[in-house]
Amino acid sequence: MSSIDKQLIQRQMGKRTFQNKLLKALFFMCIVFSILVLGVLIIRVITQGFTHLDWDFLTSFASRFPEEAGFKAAIVGSLWLMVIVAPVSIFLGVGTAIYLEEYAKDNRFTRFIQMNISNLAGVPSVVFGLLGLTFFVRLMEMGRSIMAGGLTLSLLILPIIVVAAQEAIRSVPNDQYEASFAMGASKWQTVRRIVLPSAIPGILTGSILALSRAIGETAPLLMIGALTFIAYLPENVWDGFTVMPIQIFNWTGRPQEEFHLVAASGILVLLFLLIIMNSIAIYIRNKFSKRY
Amino acid sequence: MAQAQQTAVKHDAIYSVNQFNLWYGQDHALKDVTFDIPQNQVTAIIGPSGCGKSTFIKSLNRMVEMVPVVKMAGSINYKNKNIFDPKYQVEELRTNVGMVFQKPNPFPKSIYENVVYGPKIHGIKDKQTLDSIVEKSLKSAALWDEVKDRLHENAFGLSGGQQQRLCIARSLAIEPDVILMDEPTSALDPISTLKIEELVQSLKEEYSIVIVTHNMQQAARISDKTAFFLNGEVIEYDDTNQLFSNPSDQRTEDYITGRFG
Ligand SMILES: Nc1ncnc2c1ncn2[C@@H]1O[C@H](COP(=O)(O)OP(=O)(O)O)[C@@H](O)[C@H]1O
Ligand SMILES: [Mg+2]
Numbered sequence: 001m002s003s004i005d006k007q008l009i010q011r012q013m014g015k016r017t018f019q020n021k022l023l024k025a026l027f028f029m030c031i032v033f034s035i036l037v038l039g040v041l042i043i044r045v046i047t048q049g050f051t052h053l054d055w056d057f058l059t060s061f062a063s064r065f066p067e068e069a070g071f072k073a074a075i076v077g078s079l080w081l082m083v084i085v086a087p088v089s090i091f092l093g094v095g096t097a098i099y100l101e102e103y104a105k106d107n108r109f110t111r112f113i114q115m116n117i118s119n120l121a122g123v124p125s126v127v128f129g130l131l132g133l134t135f136f137v138r139l140m141e142m143g144r145s146i147m148a149g150g151l152t153l154s155l156l157i158l159p160i161i162v163v164a165a166q167e168a169i170r171s172v173p174n175d176q177y178e179a180s181f182a183m184g185a186s187k188w189q190t191v192r193r194i195v196l197p198s199a200i201p202g203i204l205t206g207s208i209l210a211l212s213r214a215i216g217e218t219a220p221l222l223m224i225g226a227l228t229f230i231a232y233l234p235e236n237v238w239d240g241f242t243v244m245p246i247q248i249f250n251w252t253g254r255p256q257e258e259f260h261l262v263a264a265s266g267i268l269v270l271l272f273l274l275i276i277m278n279s280i281a282i283y284i285r286n287k288f289s290k291r292y
Numbered sequence: 293m294a295q296a297q298q299t300a301v302k303h304d305a306i307y308s309v310n311q312f313n314l315w316y317g318q319d320h321a322l323k324d325v326t327f328d329i330p331q332n333q334v335t336a337i338i339g340p341s342g343c344g345k346s347t348f349i350k351s352l353n354r355m356v357e358m359v360p361v362v363k364m365a366g367s368i369n370y371k372n373k374n375i376f377d378p379k380y381q382v383e384e385l386r387t388n389v390g391m392v393f394q395k396p397n398p399f400p401k402s403i404y405e406n407v408v409y410g411p412k413i414h415g416i417k418d419k420q421t422l423d424s425i426v427e428k429s430l431k432s433a434a435l436w437d438e439v440k441d442r443l444h445e446n447a448f449g450l451s452g453g454q455q456q457r458l459c460i461a462r463s464l465a466i467e468p469d470v471i472l473m474d475e476p477t478s479a480l481d482p483i484s485t486l487k488i489e490e491l492v493q494s495l496k497e498e499y500s501i502v503i504v505t506h507n508m509q510q511a512a513r514i515s516d517k518t519a520f521f522l523n524g525e526v527i528e529y530d531d532t533n534q535l536f537s538n539p540s541d542q543r544t545e546d547y548i549t550g551r552f553g
Contacts (some may be wrong), residue, residue: 106360132426175397179459182355182393183466184386193409194399292400 045271048264057265061231062247066258070265073230074247077146078215080234081243084150085157085214091206092154095159097203101169101189102161122161128156129223137224147237153218157210161208164206167201173292201288208281212274218245244270299476303330306470306500307352312366314347316359317535320524321347327529331469334496336511336532337504339521340547346394348468349472352502353389354382360533370470380493383495387414390425390469395479396455398447398462403430403439406447410466425465433461434491460491464499471495473503477510489514508548512536520544 052069060070096117105112132152172195180190227242228250229258234241244266250262304327305328305360321344329335329352337482338347350356351368354375367374375385387410398406407426408416416422426443431435435457439450448506456476473492477485490503492514505511511518512532519529520541528535539545 023303043453146551173397174395175395176399178355178358178393179397179399179410179462180390181358182386182391183463185409185413186383186385189413193413198400 016104027094045264045267049268050265051103051261052265053152053268057262058269062229062250066256067180067261069246069251069259069262071244073233074242074244075269076233077079077226077230077241078243080146080216080237080241081150081153082211084147084237085153085206086211088151089154089157089161089210089214090203092252093207093210094203096102096158096162097165097169098191101166102187102195110162117159117162124219125156125217126219126223128152131155131218132220144227144240145238146234148224149226149241149243150237152180152224153214153217154250156217156220157214160210160213161207165199165203165211168202168206171202172198176292201284205285207280208284209279212281213242214276214279215273216245216270216271217244221246222249239287244273294342298516301353303333304330305329306371307502308369308372310367310369311349312368314344314351314356315363316347317361318447322351323524324384324523325526327526329502330517331500332498333516334492334501334503334514335504335513335517335519337521338511338547341506343521344524345506345521346474347524349391349420349502351502352470352472353386353391355391355520357382357490376401376525381456383394387466390466390468392456392459392463392471392473392476396452396459398450398455398458400445400446400448403447403450403458404443407465408464409462414466429465430458430463432464432495433457434494435461435489452485453487453504456480456484456488457491460488464495468499468504470500473501475506476533485510507534520547 052066057070058270059069061073063069094146100110100114104113106222131153132148132155136142136151136214137144140148142151176194177190177200180194185193221243226246227240228246230240248263248266248270251259251266254260307329309327309329312322312325313320325348337348339345347356351364352370352375356362367376369375369387371383373380386479389525399409401409404426406423407429411422411425416425427436427440430439435454436515438454439458442449447455450458456479458473460476462463479489480488489510492503495501496516503511504516514530517529518532520527520535520536520543522543528539528541530540535544539548
């Protein structure tokens with residue numbers, strides 16, 4: 001007596017395959033919808049954006065007249081910001097990850113920190129703006145400077161970098177640690193010579209993706225009072241500044257229709273930069289990641 | 293009998309293990325282990341899977357401390373010093389005691405960089421010195437002829453057996469006194485296994501070797517002394533010939549005649 005009823009299985013076969021087909025169609029529709037929306041968005045930005053996109057647009061300051069308005073201050077401002085954000089966030093992020101993965105004992109305090117890092121990654125960016133405003137701008141008296149904005153954004157993307165770096169470090173197999181320790185290497189020698197070389201592609205990829213998030217951030221910088229209209233270039237990190245997304249935000253808020261086209265050009269430049277950064281990240285991941 | 297006494301005199305103990313106990317949490321993995329490991333000899337550790345062979349050999353260079361829940365009691369003396377003494381520098385111990393693992397674990401670097409890893413760690417920078425260390429270590433590990441023309445290629449391009457000999461060369465590069473090997477041939481094909489066995493024989497001129505193996509023929513072929521472990525205890529420790537031809541414990545006999553394990 002077989003415990004499997006072949007006929008019952010036969011009868012249910014049709015229902016099961018139908019269910020599978022139905023869900024497949026549903027999932028396909030989900031992706032069609034997302035791609036459609038994205039497509040419309042990109043086509044709109046491109047058709048509108050190219051009307052203003054030329055050399056003058058990249059090399060002129062903002063203006064009251066749409067035909068003269070340029071993106072220069074915003075582009076340079078964003079680059080200045082990266083000069084602060086990249087080193088600060090990568091140094092703090094990788095340092096934190098190394099400490100948590102290699103040195104910290106597995107106790108309640110460590111788990112508490114770990115949990116908070118994960119939570120921090122989900123905190124809305126305006127909250128970081130508020131933090132930047134009270135701490136960097138007012139308390140530390142940095143004013144509405146590139147430094148204050150850069151440090152704020154560094155904190156914003158810090159959790160992303162920490163988590164990415166931790167994952168990269170964790171992907172180094174245990175036998176590599178064993179081999180190094182068995183040679184009499186210290187913890188730090190092992191981290192520097194074995195762990196980091198293997199983890200660096202993952203760390204870089206995560207960092208670049210985090211930086212591209214920082215480049216697109218508007219809210220926290222508005223909170224700390226980044227300028228929306230400047231007609232000069234910052235000379236050092238204590239100067240006021242504007243950045244690409246704020247400039248775009250400003251243009252779209254103008255009543256004149258012309259300015260919306262200018263905004264589209266700005267979006268194109270920003271998108272172009274983001275695509276380049278993401279491509280670099282993907283290239284590094286595919287080219288340099290080690291297989292064991 | 294007279295000859296046995298002679299060897300006992302000639303080969304001083306390099307390790308002296310005394311009432312050594314080890315727990316993983318509640319799990320009592322080594323129980324009152326007590327025996328001496330002789331200098332310039334091959335000592336084999338045999339026993340069924342899970343009896344504590346790896347735990348024991350990893351205690352000899354304190355690698356076992358990488359497991360956070362480990363607790364220990366008793367002593368292991370290396371050259372008459374207790375290695376678990378808080379003042380004993382673990383890095384120094386591991387400079388004198390090299391280790392080869394079950395699965396070949398070269399670094400994802402060139403063959404050359406693999407061998408000079410240890411010397412560089414210990415501060416040797418001179419290019420000529422490093423070059424000569426590489427040649428000497430690879431020759432001792434019987435790998436030089438096969439790789440001398442591609443020293444700067446990635447070690448992952450080598451076969452499994454070659455990788456394992458590279459790992460041996462890597463551990464020889466810091467000129468240790470002892471080499472610990474945890475089932476070094478279990479992941480290898482028969483020909484590579486044979487090469488490593490020959491290598492072990494030639495290395496004992498200069499080094500004291502402790503080798504874990506679950507292959508009794510291998511233990512019989514290459515070792516001078518054998519310790520039989522069972523459930524964390526040393527059941528029998530003797531000259532290899534003696535232990536295999538005339539075991540004094542019934543459980544040893546059962547194991548070597550293949551009745552369990
Ligand atoms: N990292 C560990 N954590 C907890 N228990 C372990 C660990 N490693 C080994 N053990 C336990 O210790 C005992 C001996 O293991 P091991 O030394 O690896 O044996 P062998 O090498 O002889 O097969 C086993 O019961 C095993 O489950
Ligand atoms: Mg084992």
